[in-house]
Amino acid sequence: MNRTMITATNTLAQLQKQMDMIANNMANIDTNGYKKRDATFTELMYQQFDNQRRDGAEVGRLTPNGVRQGTGARIGQTQLDMTQGNVKQADRPLDTAFTKEGQLYKVLVQTGVGNEIQYTRNGAMYLSPVGENEVALVNADGHSIVDANNNPIYITGEAKEYNIDSSGQLSVTMTNGTLQTFELGVVQVNKPQFLVSKGNNLFGLPENFAELNVGVDEILTDMVGPLRGEIGIQSHALESSNVDMAKEMTSLMNAQRAYQFQSRAVSMADQMMGLVNGIR
Template sequence: MNRIMLNATNTMNQLQKQLDLISHNVANVDTIGYKNRSASFQELLVQQANNQPLSRYETMRQTPEGIRLSTGAGLSQTKLNLTQGPLKTTERMLDFALTKEDQFFTVQVTENGQTSTQFTRNGIFYLSPINNNEVMLVTGEGHPVLDGNGQQIILPENIKDVILQPGGVITAALTNGNAIAREIGIAQVIRPQMLESRPGSLYALPNAAVANPNDIIEYVQGANRTSVGMQQGMLEQSNVDLSAELTELTLMQRSYQFNARSVQFADQMMGLVNGLKS
């Protein structure tokens, strides 16, 4: 009976993690540029009990010897889904939407005194004033947007209009009639499952000791800029399918109830055994 309880409680603990994942997806159904995650399960390690000490009784057996006992199911992977979300028209000159599933904007993020390059699909940008009558292109959280060379995008403050050109290049028209062109930094993700989620629809590279960054992302530069898919005055919505998430929630709830009943039945059977002993 303890084996039944062990299998059920192990699986229930893992189902709780799936519930947290589904809840996070549902909570971000309206978050710009959010990418949902899905859970997959696999059987935990199997224990083998060699219950037959006399090998002569196993000579005609067609199955492997012994008894293989499972220890429940575990959450094997949370998969990042990069499918394109629906596009929403805003007609705002600093709203940009990427139309290629594996491309991300590059931004500079400072956390705990350390600066790193992170990635996002959220294209809501602003012009933040800095010194010397200049402005810097930033995200809604104030993180600087980087250009194709990994540098902050600095522009004069007398901007009249911003126009998106092919290849992810923005042209800032100034009030004096001049214009300045800047590339928006784009990274192409090769192995999305290696990215680590950060608050605000941001994604970061894992520890350099764990994986080579060049195997995970590739910065789009030079002639490859023609592959950049970007639209101005539009935003990419979350790719969370609410109906699919609710279906997964129902299935998860049924699985949790099934395992909870297993614990209840095991407890009842142990009670009957204890009653027989008395």
């Protein structure tokens, strides 16, 4: 296999990953609160061949001295885009939308090793029966929405009215006239690139904090105490995804053209090797 084929095949695998990411963005265009990811490429290691023995032979050259031969490109980073999506009106009082960027709800998820706090931008909440005359506040997948102290929210009794204010306080008016209040768990993400996608529109924290040289407090901030006033929530509304279909289609076509170019390079290299091997 010659150098051209190695370079092309290295890049082909990375372009396939980019197209998979674009396809995932397009598939979630109607997912509430979905945040798209963008891929950026970087060059793989290259070798430099000095084709002139003396620097004086390169006088007047406009490009850098020598010939650089690369080995392809790879995805250097996948960036999570936390820009605000469009807010659309909804009829349910438990449908909410964040009006400030970088804020997420806390969700208690049951994993194979226990319970784990994960995070979502999807503000659609539901009620799930957990006992006699008691319901829990959950997301669409049945995972508990937790309060500011990471405790599941349970509403006891027969509710008459639900209201969520701009600071994330859930007020439940009961049929007997009493009032139950809960502070929804909300975090502000400071470094979204450290969040790990967990599936089902949920994010989690990385496990290798020592390797990343970063702490939990640097990645996100719990919105508790005086910080509750900085939360921006709109009730009777849902946030759309921030996926721009026209932009994603353009990126997909560019990636497909690059993929075709690299495939063509492999075919041409194979033809050249065939010609060389056919020489008698």
